[in-house]
Amino acid sequence: MKMLEVTVDGHPLHPALVAVPIGAWIASFVFDIASHLVGDPGFLVTGARWLIGIGVLGAVAAALAGVLDLLTLRAGTRVFRVAVTHMAINGTVVVAYAIGFLWRATSDQAGGEPVGWGPLALSAASLAGLTAGGYLGGELAYRYGVRVAAEAIQQHTKEGS
Known part of the structure; x- marks a missing residue:
């Protein structure tokens, strides 16, 4: 039985979805810095808060697809442990941004x-934290071939590590 895989036309959805929170959160930080450099920062303060909110919503969508990808990995392997660490770090980041949104x-x-x-x-x-989690996401894709490499390569990596 094949696990449910979230794809669009055969391409994994999780890597595409992560662009939303990453872009929104980087832009929010630029807005934060810029709010200290302009005379009337109100629009930047408001923009940064809403970018954080958009990032949180985008991250939840990406996480849902990522959890389904995680379920395709064999428990107890190195790649599974890296994926769980990736998930834990990024989950912490999402919670931190949600707290930041409410704080603001x-x-x-x-x-x-x-x-x-x-x-x-x-x-x-x-x-x-997002940088550390993203690094591990890169490891999953580029080192282990999770949801990128041919199924035979993924299966070898999942069982061999």
């Missing part, structure tokens, strides 16, 4: 002030 929604930014240093630091730390 409840903070008093109505006065046209730049993004606070606390939310800015949380975003920077979250981006660092």
Whole structure:
């Protein structure tokens, strides 16, 4: 019995979906920094918060596809452990960004002030975590061929590591 695989025209969906949160969260950080460099930062503060929210929603969609990909891996193998670590790091990042979104929604930014240093630091730390999780995602795709290589290669890697 073949596991359910989330694909579009044979291409895995998870790698395509991760572009949304990665792009949104990088852009939000650029907006955060820029809010400290302009005279009227209100539009940047609002934009950064909504980019974070878009990123969280996109990450949830990507995670759902990623979990289905995880279920195709053989438990107990090195590739499975890397995938679980990738999932745990990125799950932590999503929670951190969700907290950041709520923090920004409840903070008093109505006065046209730049993004606070606390939310800015949380975003920077979250981006660092996203980088680590993304590195492991690259390992899964490029080193282990998960959802990229031919099934025979994937099966050899899943059983041999």
